[in-house]
Amino acid sequence: MSNASLWERACRVLPGGVNSPVRAFKSVPGDPVFFRDAKGSHFTDEDGRSYIDYCQSWGPMILGHADSDVQAAVEEALAEGASFGAPSRREVLLAEAFLGRVPFFDQVRFVNSGTEAVMSAIRLARGFTGRDLIVKFVGCYHGHADSLLVEAGSGLATFGTPSSAGVPADFTNHTAVLPLDDDAALESFFAEHGGKVAALIVEPVPANAGLLIQRPEFLQKCRQLTAANGALLIFDEVITGFRVGPGGAAPLLDIVPDLGTYGKIIGGGLPVGAYAGRQEIMDHISPNGGVYQAGTLSGNPMAMAAGLATLEKTGAPGFYDDLEAKGALLAKGLTEAAATAGVTATVVRYGSLFWTVFQPEAPRNFGDVQGDKMDIYGRLHQALLNEGVYLAPSGYEVGFVSAAHTEADIDETVQAVARTLNQWSDA
């Protein structure tokens, strides 16, 4: 089967040809590439072409594709039975490994996706506080639960409007949308509405609308204001958890949130999400408490096995130093390539997360991301596909370096980018 024939067939039987919209290449030229198989930093498409992959399934594959230890763990679990719908030992083992890495939380509940983790954490925050109001920031993504598919209203309106068809406008009355990096807006919102806020949710390193690295003081303000108003602080670490450091972003920032949401890496490539918190809050979850949340496949043995094997390997001494060094090498190379070609670009990086933006400075606020520059990213994306380098198919998405990427992969990538940018400046 070829990429082209699969795409034609996919478009007939799947909405937009895909099961998740960004995969459809609507933001970049050309048609999607169908992955046939993958190993380490590379994948091969259905036409037999090989690429260095910087999407890495959007983050879960921190060890690279088809890691042999993760594969073996999943195969062992599969041989013992794919799903029980009853307690099994790997749930306990993964919970213990997880809590060992985020010791400020006492308990964790496993679910099946990041969206489900966030949706459940919001319900828990509302059940715990007895309040309805949620605060989120423009430029943070928290999955596709109704109450979070909200965008800023026009003008000075604090309460948002649905960002998707199918979300009742009534729901958005319970979600306030504020700009990132704006202490004054945050303070005035809490001065007026603080006593009604159940939770403020934020990606501690926002990585879903570019990489909008926040000033630590802003995140500390989020912590202070929620605490002072009896609201919960939720760190959405679905991307950053076990990616930017052994326990995610919270320990690096030295900020303890009330709840954390996780996904991606803790499933090692299988569908897993999790939410975690202190005992007094987690006690409110069913069956101990009144906040209902359940799942037929939650704690699935294969998914737990993949997560366990992944966490174990990321616990090796120097694991995150190595990732940091690779991320730094790539960012340096890309920055130099752009400078040499005379292309205005900034490479924003946080550990092994990177984002190339064709503007002179790194934005911290979604309003400062220049949407009109995204066609430049599209041209780069298309040129790099021909060079055998696969970037995420949207200029708003970040790139992921895995432990399997080698210095040779990074060199090859930088050279491909340099060739592409130099051709532009010659044209």
Ligand SMILES: *Cc1c(COP(=O)(O)O)cnc(C)c1O
């Ligand atoms: C990916 C992501 C989600 C949603 O996770 P899914 O598994 O895609 O449902 C939520 N929050 C953040 C920060 C994410 O990066």
